[in-house]
Each structure stands twice: as structure tokens, then as C-alpha cells.
Amino acid sequence: MAPFIxxxxxxxxxxxxxxxxxxxxxxxxxxxNEGQERVIGTLLGVISEGVIDVRNCYAxxxxxxxxxxxxxxxxxxxxxxxxAKVNPKEVVVGWYSTGDGVSGSDAxxxxxxxxxxxxxxxxxIDTTLQNQSLAIxxxxxxxxxxxxxxxxxxxxxxxxxxxxxxxxxLGVDLMEKEICEKVQHDADSLETCIxxxxxxxxxxxxxxxxxxxxxxxxxxxxxxxxxEAVSQVPxxxxxxxxxxxxxxxQDVLLIMYLSNLVRTQLALAxxxxxxxxxxx
Amino acid sequence: MAQGGAPINFASITGNKSQDQPLRSxxxxxxxxxxxxxxCRESYPTLVTGQLLGLDIGQTLxxxxxxxxxxxxxxxxxxxxxxxxQVDMMRCLREVNIxxxxxxxxxxxxxxxxxAEELITTYLSYQESIKRCICIVxxxxxxxxxxxxxxxxxxxxxxxxxxxxEGVLSLTFEKLRAKGVSRKDIFEEIxxxxxxxxxxxxxxxxxxxxxxAVEADTARLSLSVAxxxxxxxxxxNACLDDVFLEQQTxxxxxxxxxxxxxxxAQWLQRRRQENAGRRANGExxxxxxxxxxxxxxxxxPAIDGFLVxxxxxxxxxxxxxxxxxxxxxxxxxxxFQRL
Numbered sequence: 117m118a119p120f121i122x123x124x125x126x127x128x129x130x131x132x133x134x135x136x137x138x139x140x141x142x143x144x145x146x147x148x149n150e151g152q153e154r155v156i157g158t159l160l161g162v163i164s165e166g167v168i169d170v171r172n173c174y175a176x177x178x179x180x181x182x183x184x185x186x187x188x189x190x191x192x193x194x195x196x197x198x199x200a201k202v203n204p205k206e207v208v209v210g211w212y213s214t215g216d217g218v219s220g221s222d223a224x225x226x227x228x229x230x231x232x233x234x235x236x237x238x239x240x241i242d243t244t245l246q247n248q249s250l251a252i253x254x255x256x257x258x259x260x261x262x263x264x265x266x267x268x269x270x271x272x273x274x275x276x277x278x279x280x281x282x283x284x285x286l287g288v289d290l291m292e293k294e295i296c297e298k299v300q301h302d303a304d305s306l307e308t309c310i311x312x313x314x315x316x317x318x319x320x321x322x323x324x325x326x327x328x329x330x331x332x333x334x335x336x337x338x339x340x341x342x343x344e345a346v347s348q349v350p351x352x353x354x355x356x357x358x359x360x361x362x363x364x365x366q367d368v369l370l371i372m373y374l375s376n377l378v379r380t381q382l383a384l385a386x387x388x389x390x391x392x393x394x395x396x
Numbered sequence: 397m398a399q400g401g402a403p404i405n406f407a408s409i410t411g412n413k414s415q416d417q418p419l420r421s422x423x424x425x426x427x428x429x430x431x432x433x434x435x436c437r438e439s440y441p442t443l444v445t446g447q448l449l450g451l452d453i454g455q456t457l458x459x460x461x462x463x464x465x466x467x468x469x470x471x472x473x474x475x476x477x478x479x480x481x482q483v484d485m486m487r488c489l490r491e492v493n494i495x496x497x498x499x500x501x502x503x504x505x506x507x508x509x510x511x512a513e514e515l516i517t518t519y520l521s522y523q524e525s526i527k528r529c530i531c532i533v534x535x536x537x538x539x540x541x542x543x544x545x546x547x548x549x550x551x552x553x554x555x556x557x558x559x560x561x562e563g564v565l566s567l568t569f570e571k572l573r574a575k576g577v578s579r580k581d582i583f584e585e586i587x588x589x590x591x592x593x594x595x596x597x598x599x600x601x602x603x604x605x606x607x608x609a610v611e612a613d614t615a616r617l618s619l620s621v622a623x624x625x626x627x628x629x630x631x632x633n634a635c636l637d638d639v640f641l642e643q644q645t646x647x648x649x650x651x652x653x654x655x656x657x658x659x660x661a662q663w664l665q666r667r668r669q670e671n672a673g674r675r676a677n678g679e680x681x682x683x684x685x686x687x688x689x690x691x692x693x694x695x696x697p698a699i700d701g702f703l704v705x706x707x708x709x710x711x712x713x714x715x716x717x718x719x720x721x722x723x724x725x726x727x728x729x730x731x732f733q734r735l
Binding site (some may be wrong): 128133134136138140142143144145146148149155171172174175176177187191194195198201202203239243245249255278280290291292293294296297305307309310313345346354358361364365367368369371372375376378379382385386 | 601623716
């Protein structure tokens with residue numbers, strides 16, 4: 117009698133998604149064929165210590181009409197080969213689809229991807245905004261086996277986090293607007309930064325005041341963070357600080373002078389039409 | 397959005413006008429920027445390139461997607477490999493309705509200096525197949541200070557035409573002066589705008605962290621300008637060295653030319669005396685020109701000097717920007733101190 121194997125073992129994986137993947141999925145969804153309900157695609161990434169870091173993706177054409185699913189395997193394999201040439205470290209880790217949750221045909225696609233890599237992860241991104249939110253979920257599958265025969269596939273939801281560090285350093289404000297004219301940051305942006313900083317400080321001092329006055333329930337975690345932030349401020353005497361700022365200003369001014377000197381030389385050379393810097 | 401039976405082709409509607417309209421702006425899609433950043437940062441310090449895809453509509457060039465080129469140093473048969481890679485990639489992207497119209501390329505740079513001969517030659521080779529192309533230059537190093545170090549660069553038309561006709565390296569000072577091309581007329585920077593589809597904008601809002609200050613803000617507020625100044629100063633030094641080298645080549649050429657002209661004059665004088673003697677003796681005079689004796693000395697290409705000067709100019713501009721920011725911050729700190 118064949119052994120009946122129930123799915124065991126916890127799905128101790130975490131999926132970490134880079135924002136570039138999500139924006140690519142959005143673009144693929146916007147560019148889908150007419151009448152197509154969802155787009156699917158391959159996820160590429162790096163697996164280390166139980167964390168699947170999804171770093172890249174590409175859309176794969178598929179056909180889902182009338183009870184059958186056809187994935188363009190040649191397209192998938194060709195692109196996987198091409199991507200491997202650019203970054204050999206990234207391997208196929210699973211696949212994505214737009215929409216919320218898993219549907220019946222997903223088992224077949226999951227089956228296909230489990231031949232491409234071990235334990236493929238399935239990430240769904242709800243671009244249709246069904247529940248008024250862009251839900252991002254990740255699943256892994258477990259097989260219910262009877263001997264060699266597979267009876268069913270079970271999708272188990274796993275933790276999924278989005279790494280926003282990339283987005284943060286780019287500036288979310290750039291990505292939020294449909295058209296953004298000002299890409300470069302200059303002196304004006306320093307002003308907004310200072311504004312934000314003082315807003316943060318105000319919030320923190322408001323919180324502290326409220327706790328001290330007993331209006332708000334104290335939270336130890338927040339208290340520790342504030343204490344840590346305050347202790348980070350180095351104690352420098354007024355005299356030393358003055359000295360420091362003056363030194364730094366002088367350094368900067370010296371370099372400014374140097375660079376202006378070179379620029380003057382360049383302007384002079386331009387006027388004279390020579391290939392040499394006249395005075396250096 | 398989804399394409400219907402009769403696809404609307406914006407490029408064909410406005411395309412006939414695009415030739416006489418100058419390029420005013422480059423519109424990048426948000427995910428293109430993210431892709432470029434990812435590719436360039438992953439391979440830093442190796443400098444990498446990739447293709448830009450999009451549409452050329454009137455005065456704006458829309459970049460709607462891009463893909464990375466594989467690194468060429470790994471295989472010897474790079475040329476055959478690269479072209480088949482491009483063909484395959486384009487076909488795959490077309491299948492998922494991505495614009496498969498090449499509009500240029502992107503590349504990573506060190507310290508934001510892009511003025512190099514390769515950029516000009518690549519530009520010219522792109523221009524053979526497409527009318528208008530753009531090079532997006534990204535500096536992976538500059539991201540740390542909270543700004544977006546992206547530039548869109550093209551060649552100015554007069555210079556591009558001259559370079560195409562004569563070849564970049566055979567352009568001499570005389571030829572460039574005749575065309576009215578000076579150092580500043582080589583590169584042109586086009587302003588960049590960012591575009592996101594409504595869905596992508598919604599995604600960004602959904603992903604936005606709740607904190608009021610994000611990483612980019614803290615990076616912008618950082619007081620220490622010293623590391624950035626240091627690296628820019630060493631770049632300035634390197635540029636100045638290059639200028640001196642260039643100066644040496646030019647003065648060597650000038651000296652060699654002067655020496656040759658002197659020799660030639662002496663030789664001509666001697667030959668004339670000889671000929672006068674021969675004529676007096678009733679002999680046939682020797683020719684007054686001898687092409688074998690004085691080979692023309694090759695003039696060093698003017699473009700090298702121009703590029704070095706342009707680099708120097710950019711480094712100075714960068715330095716001025718950084719120092720101005722540094723001074724602002726110091727002034728701010730002094731203001732805080734007085735409070």
C-alpha cells in the first residue's frame with residue numbers, strides 16, 4: 117500500500133519584495149492585452165537563510181480562456197537565459213500574478229514553476245484594488261501525496277514584506293505624482309527638509325508633554341527611541357561648536373575659491389581660444 | 397492601456413513634425429528609473445550600460461522601458477552574442493506590449509563625469525538608425541547625498557553633423573572653428589521629467605512609510621560634506637593632470653611642426669641654390685617639392701582637449717554646488733547655536 121503523505125513542516129520562509137518588482141508588475145498590468153483579466157510573470161531573486169529576496173521580474177504571456185491554462189514556456193525560458201547573462205546571481209524563485217488570492221488554475225502554473233525551481237513562491241498583487249487596497253501576498257505550495265501520485269496542492273500564505281529603502285532614497289514624492297517636473301534637488305529642498313525635521317521634533321515634544329501631563333498612556337518603546345535619539349546628540353561646548361563651524365566654513369570656502377579659480381582659467385582659455393590654461 | 401483592433405499610434409500622428417522641433421524634455425517612467433538604479437548599483441564599480449525603449453513624440457522623448465546589456469568582458473564572441481541578445485530581448489518585450497522602439501541608452505558613470513569619446517561614438521552609431529536618441533547618465537555614487545544623479549545628454553546638432561562627416565578623431569581645431577563649434581557646443585543636457593501611471597502612483601502611495609522623514613531627507617540633512625568634497629577634489633586633480641598632458645601633446649605637436657617647417661625652409665633654400673647652379677650649367681632643375689622627405693605630422697585630435705575642458709568645467713560646477721550646500725548647512729547650524 118502506498119504511503120499517504122500529508123503536508124507537513126512549517127513554511128518558514130519570508131518573502132522580501134523590492135519596489136522595482138512591484139512597479140514593473142504595475143506597468144505590465146497597464147500594458148496587458150484587451151480582455152485579459154490578469155498578467156503573470158516570473159520572479160527572479162536571491163535566496164539566503166530562508167528569506168527569498170525578490171529583486172527582478174518579467175511578464176510572461178499566458179492564455180487562460182475556457183478551463184485551460186497555457187503559459188508561453190519558450191518566452192519564459194528565453195528571458196530567463198537573457199536575464200542570467202546580465203546578473204547570474206539572480207535565479208528563478210517563483211512567479212507573480214495580479215489579482216487577489218489564489219484561484220484554481222494557479223495550481224497548474226505553480227506545478228510548471230516547481231519544475232523550474234525548488235519550492236516556487238507565488239506572489240499576488242491586487243492591481244484591481246478589490247478591497248480598496250493594493251494587497252501584496254505571498255504563498256508557497258505544499259503537495260498532498262499518495263505514494264508518487266499527487267492528490268492536491270495547498271497554498272500556504274507566508275510573510276511578505278516590501279523593502280522600501282530603495283524607494284525612500286529615491287524619494288517617494290517623485291513616484292507619487294503622475295508628472296513630476298522637478299527631479300534635481302537644490303537649495304529649496306533643504307528648506308523643506310528642515311521643515312520636516314522641525315515637524316518631527318514638534319511631534320516628539322508634543323508626545324512627551326502629553327505623557328508628562330498624564331493625558332496619554334506612555335509607551336516604553338517610543339520612550340526608549342526618544343531617549344536613544346537624545347543621547348545621540350553629542351555634547352559640544354559652545355566655544356568648540358563655534359570653532360568647528362568656523363573651521364568647516366573656512367575649508368569649504370577655500371575649496372570654493374579653488375574651483376572658482378579653475379573656472380576663471382577655463383573662461384579665459386575659452387576667450388583666448390587656446391588649448392592651454394593660460395595662468396596655471 | 398490595452399490595445400484595441402486599431403492601435404492608436406501617437407508617434408505616427410506627431411511623428412512627421414518631430415524632425416523640425418527641438419528636443420525639449422525627456423520623460424522617464426518611474427519604473428525605468430528604478431530599473432536603471434538597480435542595474436547600475438548592483439554592478440558598481442563596474443560601469444554598465446543598457447537600452448532605453450520608448451516613443452519620440454514631438455518635443456518630448458518618452459522613455460517607457462529599458463533593459464540591461466550583459467557584461468561583455470566575460471565572453472570573447474561579444475559582438476554576435478550582443479546582437480542576438482538584443483533581438484531576443486526585443487521580441488520578448490514586444491510580446492508583452494512594451495514599446496519596442498529604441499530611443500537611446502543609459503550608462504553608469506563615476507562621479508557624474510560623462511564627457512568621453514565613447515559617448516560621442518556610441519551616439520553617432522545610434523543616430524545612424526534612429527533620428528533622435530538620448531543618453532541617460534547615472535552616477536551610483538551620488539545617490540548617498542539624497543539627490544537623484546540622473547542626466548539626459550545629447551550631442552548638439554552642429555557638432556554631431558561635423559563629427560559624422562569627418563570622423564570624431566580627425567576633427568582639428570581649424571575645422572571646428574570653421575563650423576563655429578566651441579567647447580560648449582558639444583554636449584547638451586535635456587531636462588528630465590518623471591512620469592508614473594496612475595496605478596504606479598497609487599502603488600507608491602500605498603508603500604509610503606508612515607514616518608514623516610525618510611532616508612532621502614536625512615541624507616540631505618547630513619552635515620558632513622568632507623567625503624564628497626574629497627572625492628570631487630581628487631577628481632579635479634585628475635582632470636588637471638589630464639589638461640596638462642593634453643597641453644603637452646599640443647605643444648609637442650606645435651614644436652615638431654615648427655621644427656619641420658624650419659627644416660623644410662632650409663631644405664628649400666638649399667635646393668633653390670642648387671637649382672640656380674644647375675640652371676647656370678644648363679642642367680635640368682630638380683623639383684622643389686619632395687613629398688618623401690617631409691611627412692606631415694599628425695595633428696592631435698581637438699576633441700580630446702575639448703572633452704578634458706568640459707570635464708573640468710563639470711567638476712568645478714559640482715564642487716560649487718557642494719560647497720554652496722555645505723555653507724548653507726554651516727550657516728544653519730550657526731543659527732541653531734544662537735537659539
